[in-house]
Amino acid sequence: MLGPAWEVRDLTAMANAPKVDETGSTFAENAALKAVAISETFSDLVLADDSGLTVDSLNGEPGVYSARFAGEGATDAQNRQKLIGLLKTLPAQEFPARFQCEMVLASNGEILGSFSGTVEGIVVAFECGDQGFGYDSMFIPAGYHQTFAELPSEIKNTLSHRARALAQVLAFLQRGQNSK
Secondary structure (H helix, E strand, O other): OOOOOOOOOOHHHOOOOOOOOOOOOOHHHHHHHHHHHHHOOOOOOEEEEEEEEEEHHHOOOEHHHHHHOOOOOOOHHHHHHHHHHHHOOOOOOEEEEEEEEEEEEEEOOEEEEEEEEEEEEEEEOOOOOOOOOOOHHHEEEOOOOOOOOOOOHHHHHHHOHHHHHHHHHHHHHHHHHHOO
């Protein structure tokens, strides 16, 4: 998504990458923890993100615990089942929600920039579709009638929370390249 000007590697390509615990109380704090810690180990630019689903009717849950909502080591399916169970106890059929992504770019232990992406929509108390991961099969973005798991990836990748945050990262990086 960053284009051919950038070589992107993930942590699986970095044998000595430290494990960073997500102890922050916000997506931004967790992204910063990861970006700073990894950038202290590697000399390249480091981009870290923390993302998740927040549901208004559940006071923002699962929030920063989205990946471990049903407990440490929980699968995506277990997390969805816990969310479905909670939603079914509420009177509504659709629940205002959003996917949020916070990305932090760091180098040498210093934060260079922070970027946010959000996509509003609703969550439903059932699963529909088999594409994507996490809560995609329960989230219907505003203006659509299909879940992220039903939408073609070309559409999802243009309107997702990560795509929106990454577009800001790319603009930031391009401004930096143009100033050299």
